[in-house]
Amino acid sequence: MSTGSDAPVRVGIVGLGYWGPNIARALASTPGCELAWACDLDAGNRARIEGRYPGTTLTDRLEDLLEDDALDAIVVATGAPSHHALGMRVLEAGKHAFVEKPLALTVDDARALVDAAAARDRVLMVGHLLRFHPVFQELQRIVDAGDLGRVLYLYTNRLNFGKVRADENALWSLAPHDISLALALAGERPAEVSARGEAFLREGVEDVVFGYLHFPSGLVAHLHVSWLDPHKSRKLTVVGSEGMAVFDDTDAERKLTIYEKASSPSRFDTWGEFQALRTGDVKIPQVPNAEPLLQETTAFVEAIRRGAATVASGDEGLAVVEVLNALQASLEQGGAPVRLGGA
Ligand SMILES: NC(=O)c1ccc[n+]([C@@H]2O[C@H](COP(=O)([O-])OP(=O)(O)OC[C@H]3O[C@@H](n4cnc5c(N)ncnc54)[C@H](O)[C@@H]3O)[C@@H](O)[C@H]2O)c1
Numbered sequence: 001m002s003t004g005s006d007a008p009v010r011v012g013i014v015g016l017g018y019w020g021p022n023i024a025r026a027l028a029s030t031p032g033c034e035l036a037w038a039c040d041l042d043a044g045n046r047a048r049i050e051g052r053y054p055g056t057t058l059t060d061r062l063e064d065l066l067e068d069d070a071l072d073a074i075v076v077a078t079g080a081p082s083h084h085a086l087g088m089r090v091l092e093a094g095k096h097a098f099v100e101k102p103l104a105l106t107v108d109d110a111r112a113l114v115d116a117a118a119a120r121d122r123v124l125m126v127g128h129l130l131r132f133h134p135v136f137q138e139l140q141r142i143v144d145a146g147d148l149g150r151v152l153y154l155y156t157n158r159l160n161f162g163k164v165r166a167d168e169n170a171l172w173s174l175a176p177h178d179i180s181l182a183l184a185l186a187g188e189r190p191a192e193v194s195a196r197g198e199a200f201l202r203e204g205v206e207d208v209v210f211g212y213l214h215f216p217s218g219l220v221a222h223l224h225v226s227w228l229d230p231h232k233s234r235k236l237t238v239v240g241s242e243g244m245a246v247f248d249d250t251d252a253e254r255k256l257t258i259y260e261k262a263s264s265p266s267r268f269d270t271w272g273e274f275q276a277l278r279t280g281d282v283k284i285p286q287v288p289n290a291e292p293l294l295q296e297t298t299a300f301v302e303a304i305r306r307g308a309a310t311v312a313s314g315d316e317g318l319a320v321v322e323v324l325n326a327l328q329a330s331l332e333q334g335g336a337p338v339r340l341g342g343a
Contacts, residue, residue, distance in 0.1 A: 009301045012037030012065040014086060015077035016045040018163075019100065023077050023127075026297040028053045033301045037065045062086070066093040073123070073304055076100060080168055084109035091116040091124070096304050100127040101176040102324055103317030110321040114314040123303045125310050126317030128180040132295035135255040136181060138287045139238065139247050142258065143185050149242025149262065154185060155222040156236045159229035169206040171197065171327055174225035179320045181236055182213060182221040184311070189319060189340065191216045195327040196335040200228060211327045258283040 011033055013024050020040070027035045035056045040046050046058045059065070065074055066089060073096035076086045084104040090097040097117065103126045104110040117124035130136050143151060156178035165173050183189065190213040197206035208226035215221070234249040244259040260280030302308040326338045 006032075008032055008034040009072045009304050010034045010036040010068075010070055011073045011075060011301075012039065012068070012071055013075040013077055014039040014062050014065065015075075015079075015100070016040035016042075016049060017077070017079075020045075020075075020077035021049055022293060023075055023100075023297065024049060024053070024056075026291070026293040027075070028056070030294065030297040030301050032305060033297065036071055037068065039065055062089065066090070066095070072096060073098065073300070075300075077127075080105060080172060084113060087113045087124075088116055091120055091122055094120060094122070096123040096300075098123075098125045098127065098300050099317070101129075101180075101317070101320070102126075102172060103314065103321050105172075105321075107318070107322050107325055110314075110318040114318050117314050123300070123310070124314035124317070125300050125303060126312050126314065126320070127296070128177065128312040128316065128320070129292050129296055130177050130181055130249075131184060131311045131316075132299060133249070133292040134290045134295070135247055135249070135287045136236075138256060138285060139236070139245055140184060142245065143238065143240070144187075147243060147258075148238060148240025148245060151185065151219055151238060151240045152263075153220045153222070154182060154236065154238045156181065156224065157231075157233040158223075158225045159231050159233040160227050161229060161232070162227060164201060164207070164227050166202060166205065169197065169199070169209065170225045170227055171195065171206060171209040171211065171331065172324060174227070175209065175211060175223055175327070176320050176324065178223045178225065178236070179213075179323045180312070180316060182223070183316070183319055183323070185238065186215045186217070186219050186221070188215050188217060188219075190214055190221075190323060190326075192337050192339045193323060193326045193330060194335050194337045195331045197331050206331065209327075209331065213323065254284050256285055256287060258285065 039059050074090040075098040077100045083099050087097050087099045158174045192214045195211040197209035199206045207228040211223040213221040236247040238245045242262045246257045262278045299310045303310045330338045
């Protein structure tokens, strides 16, 4: 295992299905990182990246990675049901772990991963990709600086037509990203959540889910996720007392828009008080273009090399799994509010 801070971090990846090859590409071009192993049970999936990275050994045996004493870290990019078991094997082998979202399916399993990483002093990161999006990071800076005033509410749309999954519903497949963003902007954990959803294509697997998060400060967040929608939409709208912002990841030119629209704290008892709604400029801040996936893999490597803290820590992964489970419980109770412990 590499020790010197300037030695490259040797990383392996398990899972080369739809998403894994993207991570493999990012790892191969991450400064200070060597993609040493790529593993998948499926020969066809291995063949798709064969010869692409000359220094990378392909295998169908995760044991090859676990038994390589010179391997520092393993990325788990398999389907969600195996995240906990594979993540535990990685950490128990003494390696740093990057686990794709969601960190695990249950709160206990997610906590076990966090505890295992802490006990062995290993980095545990979760694939909350959008935390590394430069436009989201700029929006977070604007919110944290108070430029939008007090955040009153926010809502997200993650909609598409396609990539229907059989082993998880739209909530588990799509909402981890939105929950991670909502928690980051709120700076607190929700106290209560509720969700409604519908399964049209396959019984018991919701294709569309509407989720509602109430935070202790009064902030509320609404999530709309679906893979059965005419729109392709990846949007986050933040409404504050002094301004509003839209992060639209499908808009190539205008990913972030800030509206100088402010509300008055007074109540609208008379017509005159409507004048208290102020509207000003619309700003489109230019944010440097940096690939979120490369920022994410770079953060993982820096966390290993320099002990740098990462925003997508195991603790954040656990928090998102808590919210996902509470939303799922509400979904199964027809939208009944579910309270979260320790909020
Ligand atoms: N961050 C993002 O934006 C993003 C986007 C898409 C998917 N994902 C996540 O990536 C993960 C993978 O999703 P996907 O769509 O690529 O799934 P997938 O089913 O297409 O691929 C999973 C692969 O893992 C392999 N695999 C499973 N168990 C294995 C084992 N024990 N050893 C070796 N190989 C094994 C399978 O053969 C398969 O090729 C999921 O957790 C998903 O949520 C994240």
